[in-house]
Amino acid sequence: MFYTRSRTVGSMKLEKETSETGRFVRQPNRFTTRIEAGGAHPPEPGRYRIYASYACPWAHRSLIVRELLGLQDVIGVTIVDPIRDERGWRIPGGDPVTGVEFLSELYLATDPDYQGRYTVPCVWDITAKRLVTNDYPQITLTLETAFAPWHAEHAPDLYPEALRAEIDALNEVIFDGLNNGVYQAGFARSQAAYDEAVTKVFATLDMLEERLSHRRRLHGDELTESDVRLYPTLARFDAVYHSHFKCSVRRLIDYPALWAYARDLHAIPAFRDTTDFDQIKRHYFMTQTNINPSGIVPRGPEIDWAPA
Known part of the structure; x- marks a missing residue:
């Protein structure tokens, strides 16, 4: 059973991340529990699911590392829609593991009093039925260290001691x-x-x-x-x-x-x-209407990403 609200779930307004001098101050990560051997959330194949967006640079890291290390069959992934509204990130077709339609439902299931933005990436513990972490700097390090026993045979060592x-x-x-x-x-x-x-x-x-x-x-x-x-x-x-x-x-x-x-x-x-450049551009230009009020997505730039 997931926590839901009858009223619209609102995201933290940008103004709450703006200082008196007009500087952007990023909100702290709310969930910072480590996935580690001997802890409440030990690393196990099939136990965790990453919620990510191709549009978000912080989530992009997790998707890259998951593939580089060959962890696709060890840690599941749910990709959210790049266009976000006042309810936060939507999961097209609903999440196959939890059944939720919006990522906000998982945040509120873990902390009903949560008032911040619902951010990706975040990791859901399927066994404990709660969000373990949305601490994006730590998520990739966890994949590189705690999940080392399940790395593919020729996976790179991204965090050598x-x-x-x-x-x-x-x-x-x-x-x-x-x-x-x-x-x-x-x-x-x-x-x-x-x-x-x-x-x-x-x-x-x-x-x-x-x-x-x-x-x-x-x-x-x-x-x-x-x-x-x-x-x-x-x-x-x-x-x-x-x-x-x-x-x-x-x-x-x-x-x-x-x-x-x-x-x-x-x-x-x-x-x-x-x-995914299409999702990247649609997310920024269509979602951040405080910067781009029209929501118009510009054409281009036409850039060849093939190696020289």
């Missing part, structure tokens, strides 16, 4: 300067807040351009968690963030090393098959 401190440090820079930085620019409500954010975005891109000018991937030749965290933002940059979020100083394709790197990742099936 010897590099974890370096990966964690770079991930913080990528998050602050780019993953979240584009949102801080796009949702800014003052010129000062926008100028601060957009300057940070392009300083981070400049740094990454220099870093990738002499290496194939962010930490050498092998894929890591850092590459997974960077790619979804790059994939959305020219299609959405450049215009919709006013990150218009330069385009991704204006960075030779970054653009070659992004196309190299896109050629990998786990990245390419989870990248």
